[in-house]
Amino acid sequence: MSQILNLSDHATDEDAQFLTSLFVYHLVERCGGQLQLSAEDVRQIRENLSSKMVQIQLGDDVRLRIIDRLPELQ
Numbered sequence: 001m002s003q004i005l006n007l008s009d010h011a012t013d014e015d016a017q018f019l020t021s022l023f024v025y026h027l028v029e030r031c032g033g034q035l036q037l038s039a040e041d042v043r044q045i046r047e048n049l050s051s052k053m054v055q056i057q058l059g060d061d062v063r064l065r066i067i068d069r070l071p072e073l074q
Contacts, residue, residue, distance in 0.1 A: 008058035016056045023064045 008016070028035045037045070053070075057063040 008056070011058050016058075019056060019058070019062055020054055020064060023062075 011019075049066075051069050052066050053068075055063075055065045055067045057065075
C-alpha cells in the first residue's frame with residue numbers, strides 16, 4: 001500500500017511520488033546539501049510512519065504533510 005495520499009485531480013500517483021522526491025531533494029539542499037540519519041533514527045522514523053502517511057495537495061502551491069493514516073487505509 002502506498003504511503004502517499006494524493007489529493008489532486010490534476011496529478012497521477014506517479015506525479016505525487018515524483019513531487020515527494022523533489023521535496024526531499026529540496027529539503028536536503030536547504031540543509032546545506034547533506035542530511036544525516038543514524039540507523040536508530042531510520043528505525044524510529046519507520047516505526048513512527050507505520051501509523052502515518054504523506055499527504056500531498058497540488059494546486060497553486062504544492063503542500064506536503066505528514067498525517068495520521070486514515071483508518072480505512074490501515
